[in-house]
Amino acid sequence: MLKTSGLVDLTELKMYVNGEWKAAQNGETFSVINPSTGKVVAKVPNGGRQETQQAIAAAEQAFKSWSKLTAMERAKYLLKLHELMHEYKHELAEIMSLEMGKPFTEAEGEVDFAASYLQWFAEEGRRIYGETIPASAANKRLMVIRQPIGVVAAITPWNFPLAMMTRKVGPAMVAGCTSIVKPAKQSPISAIAFGKLVEMAGVPAGVVSIVTGNAGPISDEIFENPIVRKISFTGSTEVGKMLVTKSAHQLKRLSLELGGHAPFIVFEDADLEEAAAGAVASKFRNTGQTCVCANRIYVHRSVIEKFSEIFVEKVQSLKVGNSIDPSVQVGPLVSKDGLEKVEEHVHDALSKGARLLCGGQRVSGELADGLFYEPTVLAGVNTDMLITSEETFGPVAPIIPFDTEEEVIEHANSTEYGLAAYFYTQNISRAVRVSEALEFGIIGMNDAIPTVAQAPFGGMKESGVGREGGHQGLDEYLEEKYISMGF
Incomplete structure (x- = not known):
C-alpha cells in the first residue's frame, strides 16, 4: 500500500x-x-x-x-x-x-x-x-x-x-x-x-x-x-x-x-561487454518507453554473433514483474494500445524474416492481469520492417548488421527523427567523425545514459x-x- x-x-x-x-x-x-x-x-x-x-x-x-x-x-x-x-x-x-x-x-x-x-x-x-x-x-x-x-x-x-x-x-x-x-x-x-x-x-x-x-x-x-x-x-x-x-x-x-528513433551503433573495436550493458540500460529503461531509448541496434558484422550472445544473456537476466517490487527491472507497458503496438512490431518483423533470440510474447501467469511483454531481442532485422522506421516504445531490441562506417551513418540518419544517438568505439578518430556526422541533438559516445541537468536536451529535424x-x-x-x- x-x-x-x-x-x-x-x-x-x-x-x-x-x-x-x-x-x-x-x-x-x-x-x-x-x-x-x-x-x-x-x-x-x-x-x-x-x-x-x-x-x-x-x-x-x-x-x-x-x-x-x-x-x-x-x-x-x-x-x-x-x-x-x-x-x-x-x-x-x-x-x-x-x-x-x-x-x-x-x-x-x-x-x-x-x-x-x-x-x-x-x-x-x-x-x-x-x-x-x-x-x-x-x-x-x-x-x-x-x-x-x-x-x-x-x-x-x-x-x-x-x-x-x-x-x-x-x-x-x-x-x-x-x-x-x-x-x-x-x-x-x-x-x-x-x-x-x-x-x-x-x-x-x-x-x-x-x-x-x-x-x-x-x-x-x-x-x-x-x-x-x-x-x-x-x-x-x-x-x-x-x-x-x-x-x-x-x-x-x-x-x-x-519523438525519437535512436540508433545504437557498436563498432568492431568496441568493448562488447560495455556496449551490451549500455544497450540494455538504454533499451530497457522504463520498459523501453523513453524517447531516447535505443530503437535500432547496429552491430558490425564481424562482432555481431559475439555481441548478440552477450546482449541476450543480459536481457534474459532482467526481472519482469509488478513495478512496485524494488527488485523488478522491467515493468508493464503503460496502456493496452502501447502493448498492442509492441505486438504489432514483433509480428511484422517475424513475418518479414526476423528471428527471435529471446522473448516475443506477453507475460502470462500471475502477471496476466497486467500489461507485460517479455524483454525481446530480434535478429535478422532489415529496413522493410516497421520496427526500423517507427518508434516502438516497448521492450523490443532489433539487431541489424553493418559493414562500413559510411554505411551505418547513412542508415542511422535515414529517419525524420533526430533526438538521440549512441555509438561505442575505442578509436578516437572515429569518435570525432561519427559524433559530427550523426544528425541528432544528443550523442552518447560510450555512454548509454547521457542526460544530465547541466547539459542541453533536445532534438533536430522532427524531434x-x-x-x-x-x-x-x-x-x-x-x-x-x-x-x-x-x-
Whole structure:
C-alpha cells in the first residue's frame, strides 16, 4: 500500500489552482489505472477550460510580484522544493510506480533526477546576464537586458512525470515566469504530489498551478488565451505538429521535445561487454518507453554473433514483474494500445524474416492481469520492417548488421527523427567523425545514459524545437530587450 505520510490522499485528489485545492467544477473525475494489475489507483478531477482559465488568471496576477523578486529570492523556493523532493523520495517513487508502471528503484532514480533540475536552475538563475554594446555616438549608451517571458504552460508526458515537470517548471520559476502544468492522464498523481510540495515550500499562490483532465479543452484554453506567452510540450511528433499550428494564431513561443528513433551503433573495436550493458540500460529503461531509448541496434558484422550472445544473456537476466517490487527491472507497458503496438512490431518483423533470440510474447501467469511483454531481442532485422522506421516504445531490441562506417551513418540518419544517438568505439578518430556526422541533438559516445541537468536536451529535424536543461533551458523562458539610452 502507498505510504503517503500526508503527502497526498488517494481517496480525495484535487487540482492545485491559485494556492487552493479544487475539484472539477462539473464534479467529474477520471480513473488512473495501475498497469501492473489493471486496478484503479485513484480518481482524479477531470478539469477543463474553466479551471484552466482560473489558473491562467492566477498566474497573470502572481507574475506581477514574482517577476520582481531577485533571482536569489526565487532560487530559495527551488532549493526548498529540491529538499522536499528528497524528503518524500519514497512516496513520490511509489506514486509513479502505481500510476504508470515505472519500476520502483528506477522511479527513485527519477526523483533524484527531477530534483537535480531544481538545484541546477536555482544556481543558474543567478547568471541571467545582460550586456552592454559600444555605442556609435558619444551621447548614447546601448544595453541588452533579459526579462521573463510571462505566463507559461507546461504540458508534460507520462513516462517521466516528475523529471519532465521540474525540467520545465524549474527554469520558468527562476527566470521569473509563472506556470500552469497540464500532466498526462496516465500520470496526474505525480503532478498533484508536486503541487503539494509547492504548497509546503511556501511558493506564492498562482506561481505554479496543476490542472488535470482531458487534453482537448485544457490545451484549447492554453493556446487560445493571449495571457499565455509560452508553451513547453513533451510528447509525440504528431501532436507537436498540431500544436505548432495552434500556436500560429498568436505566435506563442514553443519548446517541443518530440519523438525519437535512436540508433545504437557498436563498432568492431568496441568493448562488447560495455556496449551490451549500455544497450540494455538504454533499451530497457522504463520498459523501453523513453524517447531516447535505443530503437535500432547496429552491430558490425564481424562482432555481431559475439555481441548478440552477450546482449541476450543480459536481457534474459532482467526481472519482469509488478513495478512496485524494488527488485523488478522491467515493468508493464503503460496502456493496452502501447502493448498492442509492441505486438504489432514483433509480428511484422517475424513475418518479414526476423528471428527471435529471446522473448516475443506477453507475460502470462500471475502477471496476466497486467500489461507485460517479455524483454525481446530480434535478429535478422532489415529496413522493410516497421520496427526500423517507427518508434516502438516497448521492450523490443532489433539487431541489424553493418559493414562500413559510411554505411551505418547513412542508415542511422535515414529517419525524420533526430533526438538521440549512441555509438561505442575505442578509436578516437572515429569518435570525432561519427559524433559530427550523426544528425541528432544528443550523442552518447560510450555512454548509454547521457542526460544530465547541466547539459542541453533536445532534438533536430522532427524531434523538436528548443532545448531543456543547461543554460540553454533557461534561455527558453527569457526575452531579450535592447535599450538605447540618449543623454
